[in-house]
Amino acid sequence: MHYSAFRIFKEGLTGNKGWKPVWREPEPKAEYDIVIIGGGGHGLSTAYYLAKEHGLTNIAVLEKGWIGSGNVGRNTTIIRSNYMLPGNQPFYELSMKLWEGLEQDFNYNAMVSQRSILNLFHSDPQRDAFVRRANAMLMSGADAELASAEDLRKELPFLDFDNARFPIKGGLFQRRGGTVRHDAVAWGYARGADSRGVDILQNCEVTGFDIEGGTVCGVQTSRGPIRAKKIAMCVAGSSGRVAAMAGMRLPIESHVLQAFVTEGLKPTLPGVITFGAGHFYVSQSDKGGLVFGGDIDGYNSYAQRGNLPVVEDVCEGGMAIMPMIGRARLLRSWGGLMDMSMDGSPFIDATHIEGLYFNGGWCYGGFKATPASGFCYAHLLAMGTPHPVATQMRLDRFKTGSLIDEKGVGNQPNLH
């Protein structure tokens, strides 16, 4: 079924009786060409691009719960391509370009809203660092714009410019950044993959791998064994658990990240704003709630819930740049499992086991990567070689010393 304004009009006149479920609920087949483990944003977009770009459709996506129950439905929905290093920035810019054409491409309203992202800076050295980052962004074909405090006073008068501890000296805009309706991304990719013949198998948890002589030939699942020529892990925060079933150790720790939303308010924030002296990022949803978050809790966790000290820390960050939010009431908070890699950058690679592939280590920035991650993973699975913008996202980069360390702080599983 094709979605269009005409379709809405017609359905409105005929009692909305023509809408159909947007994906099937098939029974698992005994064998597929490719099995993707994990029905999050990345797994579903991988299936979509395998079908659309490479014509491969004998594919199943195995999801242990329902699709969108993981991080793709829990994040703060920010998209941007304001990285710096050559191993990352071209990849994220490809992702931004794919976001820009996504809704037309998969004919689904994902509410892609390029409402801008602004990173505030609070000191002269920080401004210099942001100038450098802006130049790297421009060189990758992305947009970047430096704003002085005077510019910002006109555009965002509510910011606490003269904060005694963290005065706002200016900011780095990426006007093409913004937010996207996160679950609609999962649903849109699922619909697009399903309509091309991909089986989306929900409530199908992978419980083991069948590996014979160094080659993977299938998985054990809660809905029975499934054979496949290629198996692609794509389970984000569960990477460690799933890889362990194949006897692999990863340069990844699982941590918890929380997010928060306030009661609905009248329009106050035009775009995404981030604090430069602590960790706080905020945007306003179309329903009016302020959606915000900060740092991970800081200890290994698979609990999908965090603790109170981080709530305090995040809210302090918010109060430091926009004291007005102190009047808003917090309605909800929740947590998700983050696959924190040792240099803060992801992996899209083949493993040492023939036929077994790995996508993970997205830390807390993997939502913006959803289109490019699927695009590049599909490229790797179909062609056997890494996509040109993902050549450095290798599992062995710590061995070869080719880290992608945006912060330049060495091996720590708590980077962004």
Next chain:
Amino acid sequence: MIINHPLLGPRDAAEFVHLGDASLIDRPNWQAEDAAAQFLDYAYMRDNPAGELRELWYHEQGDRSWLVVTRNTLTHEISSVELARDVALARGRDR
């Protein structure tokens, strides 16, 4: 989370800094033949279990001791707390 410090009693986890898997105590011998491979494993690779994990916490806002906390990563429940010094000595480290 409350960490029951062996010397100071129950303390808020917010007073501590978390470092990670207590296997970091077992620093490899830099003169070993396969030191590079051992350090790759030590510095970057993790078991990352879902369940019981022994991990290092540093009491930064307190007595500055290092502790080995045994905690369940699925429930956040803490089952034992030891001084890292005792654990290190028991594992054959000289200090």
